[in-house]
Amino acid sequence: MEWPTAITRLGGDHQIAAVAWDDLQTRYAEPHRRYHDLRHVTAVAHDSGDLAVAFGLGSRERALVAVAAWTHDVVYDARPGEDERASAAWTRDELTNAGVPEADVQRAEELVLSTIHHSAPDDDLLATALLDADLAILGATPERYEEYASGVREEYSIYSDEDWRAGRVAVLENLLARPRLYRSDIARARWESKARANLAHELTRWRDADPHHR
Known part of the structure; x- marks a missing residue:
């Protein structure tokens, strides 16, 4: 699921989401990135989307997985832990700015943070879709x-x-x-x-x- 589509499914503003998408693409094109780039998150978004469908997740849940897939490495300076927390903060700011409800903002933030230690409750299918896709490489x-x-x-x-x-x-x-x-x-x-x-x-x-x- 593409970023603007995911944001609108969560009730966010499409135009604001498009501006955030431009910033996201710019960040993933930073010259110091050699793996954690747009190719990587595109693959994670695709694979996590496939898994989310296979798990039977609903439209809103799939949108949350997509948001986290696109943003989980949006800040990347080879600082494990710090990068994920900064990416989660970026996610919160952009979703809030787009008008996404707080409950969904918090859930997306939690998903991004789950990539720090690649851990989440066993029954968290949204995190499972994201984390498994992140390791598909x-x-x-x-x-x-x-x-x-x-x-x-x-x-x-x-x-x-x-x-x-x-x-x-x-x-x-x-x-x-x-x-x-x-x-x-x-x-x-x-x-x-x-x-x-x-x-x-x-x-x-x-x-x-x-x-x-x-």
Whole structure:
């Protein structure tokens, strides 16, 4: 679902939503972004929309998922936690400005904040649609996964190769140790096996590049 459509479904003003959309696109085109760009959130909006439909969510619920998908990385400076909170604040400001009811503003804000730790109650289907879609890239083709991994490395170029390798290995090991990467059965059927193969391949590559690893 496109951003202006989602805002109007929530009772917001279409013209104000269009102005916010222009700002959103400008932000996602910032030169320091290599993965967390408009391509990424477009994919998240598409995949979360598919999951929301599969979950049987209503029109208003699907609009909330769409809003959060489009805005969850609208502020991005490679500062985990701070970025998501700033993105949630942007979401609140723009939805309020467009005249979206406070209850929906709060719900959209909560969804964006759920991406900080990728956690939410098990029965929260809106968050499940968003969070599973946000990790869909892990189950992409090996070529697209490599683009993602390289892009994230460029976004964190402030770190040395050695520090990045150590941190990335820890992230990959943590992900692979999870009993499941995705919250829903639908997402697991679609992406889980490919995601684990991609993660394992990257982990092997980093370990092979570590002169201290045996």
